[in-house]
Amino acid sequence: MEFSVEEETLQEKCVNLGTPQDLDGAGFYQDGDLIIGALINVHNMAVTPELSFTRRAELPPCLGFQDRSVRWTQAVVFAVEEINRSPSLLPGVRLGYHIMDSCSRYPHSLMAAMSMISGGNKTCGIIRPAKVLIGDSSSTQSILLSRTLSPLQIAVISYLASCPCLSNRQKYPNFFRTIPSDAYQARTMAQMAKRFGWTWVGAVVADNDYGREAVQVFEEEIKGTGICLAFFHTLHRDQLAKDAARAAATVQASSARVILVFSWYVDVEVFLLELIRRNVTERLFLASESWSTSYYLLANPQLYTIAKGTLGVALRSVPIPGFGEHLQQMNPARYPDDEFLRTLWENTFGCSLPKSSSKAIQKVLPPCSGRESLEGVQSLFTDTSHLTVSYNIYLAVYAVAHALHSLLACTPQNNSDPTIKPKCSSPDNITPAQLLQHIGQVHFTTQLGEEFYFQDGSIPPVYSLVNWQRAPDGSFQYVSIGRVDGNQLIINESAISWPGYPGKMPVSVCTSECPPGTRKAIKKGLPVCCFDCLPCTEGEISNSTGSIKCYRCPLEFWSNSFRNECVPRETEFLSVRETMGITLISVAVSGTIITATVAVIFLHHKSTPIVKANNSELSFLLLLSLKLCFLCSLVFVGQPSLWSCRLQQAAFGISFVLCISCILVKTIVVLVAFQSTRPGSSALIKWFGPGQQRGSVLVFTSVQVVICAIWLYVSPPSPRRNFGIHGSKVILECTVGSVVGFACVLGYVGFLAAVCFLLAFFARKLPDNFNEAKFITFSMLIFCAVWIAFVPAYVSSPGKYSVAVEIFAILASSFGLLFCIFVPKCYIILLKPENNTKKFLMGKA
Template sequence: MQYIYAMMFAVDEINHSETLLPGVRLGYRILDSCALHPWAMEAALSLVGGYDANCSITPENNTGSMSYQSSCPCLSDRRLYPNFFRTIPSDIYQARALAQLAIRFKWTWIGAVVAQNDYGLVAVKVQQKMLWKFDVIVVVLFLEAALTIQASTAKVILLVSWYTDIRELFVTSSDLLQHPATSRVARGVLGVAIRSSNIDGFEAYIRGLHPSHRPDNEFLREYWEKEFGCAPVSSSSTSLPPCNGTESLYGVHSHFTDMSQLRVTYNVYLAVYAAAHALHSLLSCPNTDTSTSNCSSHLSRVNFTTPQGERFYFQGGDIPAKYDLVNWQKSPEGSLRLSLIGKVDGFDIDLNETGIQWSTGSTQVPVSVCTMSCEPGTRKATQKGAAVCCFDCIPCGDGEISNRIDSLQCDRCPLEFWSNPARTSCIPRQQDYLSFNETLGITLTTVAVSGAVVTTAVFVVFLYYRQTPMVRANNSELSFLLLVSLKLCFLCSLVFIGRPSVWSCRFQQAAFGISFVLSVSCLQVKTMVVLAAFRSARPGAEALIKWFVVIKFLFSLIQVLICIIWLSLSPPQPQPDWEMTGVKVTLECAMESVLGFSLVLGYIGLLACICLLLAFLARKLPDNFNEAKLITFSMLIFCAVWVAFVPAYVSSPGKYSVAVEIFAILASSYGLLFCIFAPKCFIILLRPERNTKKHLMTR
């Protein structure tokens, strides 16, 4: 009804105009198609019957076409529809506007409910094509979509369909605002609507309508009967009481009298004026035969200003794209109302984001993504078989960072740096080493110093009782030299603790190698002395014993030469172990030459094996001169410790490898000290009655 009277109002305005079609009066004939397409076609043809159809209204393939409401992009094809003109923009612009909104609000995961016709399918195809390059995925759902919408993870649903097809869903159409099924879910809907405009004088025109003024208007008579429940004077109805004549539309509030949303109505109004201006152009041409002239050429040149001050012209068969951006908001009274929150002009969008009321009731833009953005410290990993906007956020590995949102990869930190706990930046790595201040360092230092103190105490005891048979019988000179060597072994372990430096890296390995060779060679010479003691009756035995001391120094000299050559050619250097993982990197004495360290350690092992073999051969000699059993047991402990040392040293990380070497030094030194000297100190201090020459000789 409102569309009909918008046409009639425009015709009346034009007929009263002194500049537009002067001397020409327009008329109209209104037929009801009852929303049936064949009837609409028949009615249209009846209007132009017998005349050239160049100015006729062209139908679509499956729906009746009205120039003020037909928005299918297909109608813009001038090859197929050269004579079609419309006052509503192509749906392509509406689809692009919706796509621009999705990009603006950073929605990358959208469900789309579309009608299975040109209106829905073409629009969503345009949107998918436009949004694909922005990694926005539009999942198409058709009208049978209620359960799918409920199960979807998308927070934004795009509706592309004519409002009559999805009356139970929501669109930007005012006649759904009061629908009970719609009002519960429609708050917060954002839509692209046909632009609305005021038509000056139209509301007064509508409210001033009365059947008595238009007795032949069947549409108005039927409306009057439904609205007021009475029969106008011109009515033939006998079932309704007659109207008293005081009924008026000025107090009626209905869709017919509502002037707040003149959208399609305004397009009707524009269509009438466009046709009138084209006819004016046609009639203004001199010597023109109107029966044969092509009125479409005049329509294509239409360019005028409407009574509302708006410039109107056609681009091909279309008008420039202009839309309103509307938002369904809840009024203070609790009802829904459409609020204008922006405009679309071609590709330009003017939007008042703060004026939008979302479904949550706030102005906070909802988030609709398949997967939330990957925060710094993680990287995006695509899900197999899923859309491009669906991905997993994988935390960066140790030593890797990402400092951007949605980073595709994690970057490795330089060697001197490591990733912070959040994996968002590289921080300098802290140098770590076995320190005197930490628990492990304090423990090893205490054990080493205790060993040196005990060794000194044993030395003092042997020195004090040096004239007793127990000390004299066990070659006191070699015993004193062995105690000094063991004390050096305990003290050399302290060089391994603390911050490595150039001198400490060189000195620690040399001190370790030489002090242990001294200790093992002393035991080897003591074993030889025991063996030679039972050959003292043979010629040359005394001379052989004298050579043992020379042999001891030769053994030590060989180790000294190995250390000098090693430390001269390729000495250990203090270097961070960059191969370690973690923010702490161990500052260690890096072995530039593994061969040098292997020779030092191997030589000690060779002497230990020889000493063990000699002690094993001398284990059954008489007890009163025999240290062989004690030496055999001490060398078994010594060899066991250093055999276990090799795999433990190789497998220990960072500073713990240094702790393993210190532990091996201390364990083997304690083993030698207690196995060799503990039994003797026991007799000297606690069993002095056994420390006599008679007792030793009688055993």
């Protein structure tokens, strides 16, 4: 009775699990001492479930059968059979497998996994539970599986889940994978962007952990490199058309010409077709490994225009010895329980097998035996030219086998003791936790001589770089243009075919790089890739493209007109070759000649009364001093030197003091002569005779000589290079040395001039026909006006113009003295000789 109850219970279970929503029929099973479970996404989508809740919820059927995924299932079969035949790996232990369809959906994947680890049922027959799981293809589904199976300590080995998040051993201690983390893939794309100068990159990714994590790693990698993410859009499978349209609109409006695409190839196709519909061209796509080698996309002629030039990161292709022959020998008669193979067979040969799952197909298609040969058939199933995912699955099975080999303490075949036969301990009591521990420690050498081991649950990064190009026959193909080995990026740029016409590398920037002579200025509120190019200021340059700052030129140099090079500064001084210098020299020489001419006239008429008046010796001394005043201006012209700087001010100060002293003594002589005509004043003329006059001139001049000597001794003028007046020019000028000394020289000249002016002013109305004091007054008035105006003009004039102002003041005041004092006398001498008599000169006005 007890037995009947158990049988009845078992039959009741068979009825429940045999309902249409049960997943056990969507796969196949091979018994063994230890079962390896495998989740393969043979279908890539499912019908949207009915959520009316009016009846019991059921898993919707899977759609979108994929021929290449059947090849993935056979990679499990081939690897298990190969290991079972091996005398050195797991001798005496027979592996089995349980392969089910994940349908690329979470509910299907989770239910299939739970079915495999619990044993499930196969036409109401009890099967062994799987103690390790190979799968799933999606990162999000792998996260779900790892978290669900982690408490049970069941190892999950994915062949295609590449999310960087899965490398976190704290969160996912039971997760392993035979594919590198996307962190390396995203870093590779960031390195490519740096290498080709793409600073404005868009991103369109799957709306799951696979896509979002990849973008996150990409953003972290480009920090501080000047590369920015122009936009970021996600593609969700359940609203793919809407998301693809929104992403395509953004791509169309954006100036980004390089688009990062991390998504499944089915989603990518919808997105690319939407771009074609919008007539968006000349975009370069950076493809993730999930679609960079997709034969499905390459075979679609509609994508030729939009996808040409795509650069992709691809899983490396590794041949599996004997796998091609295994696939060609496959047939449903050999594996009658393989539902995937049956569907593939019917699709490939266009026939219906006996006991086909679809009665409609049996009626429409002709029947076939299931023993047809695949030799010569060209399909994705039999194509082993580029084995990537299949090899990852193959490695996952071998990783489990080597872990078991270590766990079971199997005796090696080449043991030195011939009496010991290769064998392993019994696998009956192995727990998933024990197997999990040994998988993490697995380390073996593949048939191709490569070392295999897990590093934080992943394998070291090895990728191929591919480029989508047109083949000679017009078809589309991907061509290897480089590889990634660890952190090393190797690209053959000459082999790349770029999109658009004439096939030049695209430029993808928010703002074109600033040319030399400008610097970047970040626009407020925009990414650092969007900037203005501001010209460098005077004296600064930037000599490279994309400079973030301008650099100050060395002191002796200045920026050129393009602000991209420092050139030696132009030297500026009052040169004898420039117009202003020539003009001032000409005026000075003219003044000297005129003064000399006047001296000749006076010398020729030295015996006439007008020359003798007021001591002719003073007149000749005055003419000599005027000549020195004109000549001293010549010292100011030309490149300053140590001796010219010292001579300039001393010659100027002494010459003018000598000149003013002569005029002052002449003025005093006029006053003394007038006073001597008064009663009791005859002794004045004796006390101020010729000797006293010469002595006075000497004393007045000696004071200036002493001032200049002290100035030149204590702090003499010296030449200097002035960089602060004109940026592009170096002003060669003379410093005054001591400002006090320079002020004393000018002040003493001014003091004598002021005294002379006052005395002449008082004597201007003396009742002589020829009153020289009147002309001296005019000359002193001009002299004082010139030098009063000189001070502000000299201070405000830059560079060589300050020198020109001083020369002009010297010449103007010298001509004023010459003309006011000597022209009236020359007029009488030359034009009015009849007035050149003592009687006339002494006559009353």
